[in-house]
Amino acid sequence: MNYLVAVLPDRIQAEAAYSALEKEGLPMNKVSILGRGYKSADEFGLIDPNEQAKKQSKLMAYWLIPFGFFAGIAFNITTGLDTFAWAGPIGNYLIAGLLGAASGAMGSVFAGGGVGLALGSGDALPYRNRLNAGKYLIVVKASETITRQATRILRQFEPENIQGYVDSEGV
Structure with a gap:
């Protein structure tokens, strides 16, 4: 399983990015928004x-x-x-x-x-800090093909940071 995490500066851009992913036909059950009004870091499972x-x-x-x-x-x-x-x-x-x-x-x-x-935190702490600063995260948890497609779409929104991860537990 692959993860893609994009950091966006505000809610409007996060929702626009989410809509763009939806328009391109990505499976929306694999896409999450983290931030105020959406999932929290704890609900998503970022390690404290x-x-x-x-x-x-x-x-x-x-x-x-x-x-x-x-x-x-x-x-x-x-x-x-x-x-x-x-x-x-x-x-x-x-x-x-x-x-x-x-x-x-x-x-x-x-x-x-x-x-x-x-x-113990890995990259979870910087992401938590960004959420605390009012930023939003778009997280795509899917196969490599889908995360590659999502990367192409999300780059259009010029995120502050975009990072891909491979789940090491499945290896």
Whole structure:
């Protein structure tokens, strides 16, 4: 499946482009307008980078927190540190484990959240920003032949940006 995304500056141009695609006989169930009064980014399925970052952070926390706990205990045992003399040996192991778990939690937030925010969005974030700025997107989700035909038609409207994508899940 191929995608074609064209960014148009206003609603009038978006509707004119949509009408031109309709006149050329493109299957209109494959064409969507995103913007105010039409589908939102969430309704269409553009990934929200903040949601992806939260998911990635939680996923990493499931294994980093327990790993940090046991790594903290192992570090305390191997070094023989008696940092908190009042806690005794078992208390020192538990405190080291809790500090290791806290380090694992911080790692999941910084690494998981940061990586999810930086890499999880792809081109979705620029498109979301354009929608938030009042622009409109025409999205054609169809075969290569139809997206090529749509590209030819949409170029007449001089979009701010026009980009084609190939769905990698089908490959």
